[in-house]
Amino acid sequence: MTTPIRWGILGTGSIAGQFVEGLRALPDADVRAVGSRTLERAEAFGGERGIPNRHGSYEALASDPEVDVIYIATPHPMHARDSILCLEHGKHVVCEKPVTVNSGELEQVLGAAKASGKFFMEAMWMYFTPNIRLAESLVRDGAIGKVRMLTAHFGFQADADETSRLLNPDLAGGALLDVGIYPIAFALLMMGGVPKRMTSSACLGQTGVDEQSAYLFEYEDGAIAQLSSAVTTTTPYDAWILGDAGRIHVHAPFWGRCPGYTLYQGDDEEGTYVSEPLRGNGYDYEAEAAMQAIRDGLTEHPRMPHRRSQEFMATMDALRAQWGLRYPFE
Numbered sequence: 001m002t003t004p005i006r007w008g009i010l011g012t013g014s015i016a017g018q019f020v021e022g023l024r025a026l027p028d029a030d031v032r033a034v035g036s037r038t039l040e041r042a043e044a045f046g047g048e049r050g051i052p053n054r055h056g057s058y059e060a061l062a063s064d065p066e067v068d069v070i071y072i073a074t075p076h077p078m079h080a081r082d083s084i085l086c087l088e089h090g091k092h093v094v095c096e097k098p099v100t101v102n103s104g105e106l107e108q109v110l111g112a113a114k115a116s117g118k119f120f121m122e123a124m125w126m127y128f129t130p131n132i133r134l135a136e137s138l139v140r141d142g143a144i145g146k147v148r149m150l151t152a153h154f155g156f157q158a159d160a161d162e163t164s165r166l167l168n169p170d171l172a173g174g175a176l177l178d179v180g181i182y183p184i185a186f187a188l189l190m191m192g193g194v195p196k197r198m199t200s201s202a203c204l205g206q207t208g209v210d211e212q213s214a215y216l217f218e219y220e221d222g223a224i225a226q227l228s229s230a231v232t233t234t235t236p237y238d239a240w241i242l243g244d245a246g247r248i249h250v251h252a253p254f255w256g257r258c259p260g261y262t263l264y265q266g267d268d269e270e271g272t273y274v275s276e277p278l279r280g281n282g283y284d285y286e287a288e289a290a291m292q293a294i295r296d297g298l299t300e301h302p303r304m305p306h307r308r309s310q311e312f313m314a315t316m317d318a319l320r321a322q323w324g325l326r327y328p329f330e
């Protein structure tokens, strides 16, 4: 039996609970500790889930000698601070997306990661979920010929509460950083990198953040990606990759950890539906990948390397610059 890797959970919100549930699918993952800004919330979160070590501050969690790797699940503007805290305490780190709010913050985190020699990865679960991996392999193997176009959308109608994380500028709210990162990550994965040119449009709402936004990516070879995101409008949750010899319809690539895809080749109009069942709730795949990389002594994961996080942040910085969207703390 492999020695279990001991996880600490930093923050006790919605995604933290789902990630812990994902870890339960991995017999070699030990959810050892949780840290919250208050001991009360750490006790409540840890008590409900049988997590033994419960800390009333993030510092106490980062100092816990029984923890190997910390999963950061705080709002975006705290990601840099919390990642650096954990790296400086000698912990490996898996940090929720977006990894930071801008490229400047990311460079500080990567500096701390380098200095610590510890593993650091942005938790882009989509890169590890089985049906996306299968669809990507088909694209790479030329199953649909040369990719010419791609469409991907991710938007939902959130509560109109202007103080919520999604609309609050102090918490780096807006569609781009919260959900737009997924269609962008999907395009970079399937198109094989960043575009040569980006045009975009955004609707900035009452609180000044982008309630909905759309992006058009143009690649060197003429391929085009049309992407959109929203936190005030529900969009279709799907994506298409269109090649000169076929197409792939990816079902809910950003929701439910992607249940499957349909491949159409040549003149086939019926398509072949493929659905690899998920093992846990789907967050287990990114956690498993991080654990393997840590066991292998890596400081970044080859499938979600630091360079890819830099590409996400540079892309989102450039889009926000097109709209004049800066957060109050920037």
Ligand SMILES: NC(=O)c1ccc[n+]([C@@H]2O[C@H](COP(=O)([O-])OP(=O)(O)OC[C@H]3O[C@@H](n4cnc5c(N)ncnc54)[C@H](OP(=O)(O)O)[C@@H]3O)[C@@H](O)[C@H]2O)c1
Binding pocket: 011, 012, 013, 014, 015, 016, 035, 036, 037, 038, 041, 042, 073, 074, 075, 076, 078, 096, 097, 098, 123, 125, 165, 177, 178
């Ligand atoms: N991968 C995914 O599928 C996915 C899904 C949703 C969200 N996310 C990402 O995960 C992060 C957290 O999202 P979430 O929906 O879980 O948020 P959430 O429910 O609001 O939880 C955030 C947690 O962070 C802590 N926190 C620290 N400083 C805070 C502050 N100033 N205001 C509010 N909370 C603060 C709180 O825990 P304590 O009070 O216990 O310290 C809080 O429970 C975001 O960056 C988001 O983009 C990822």
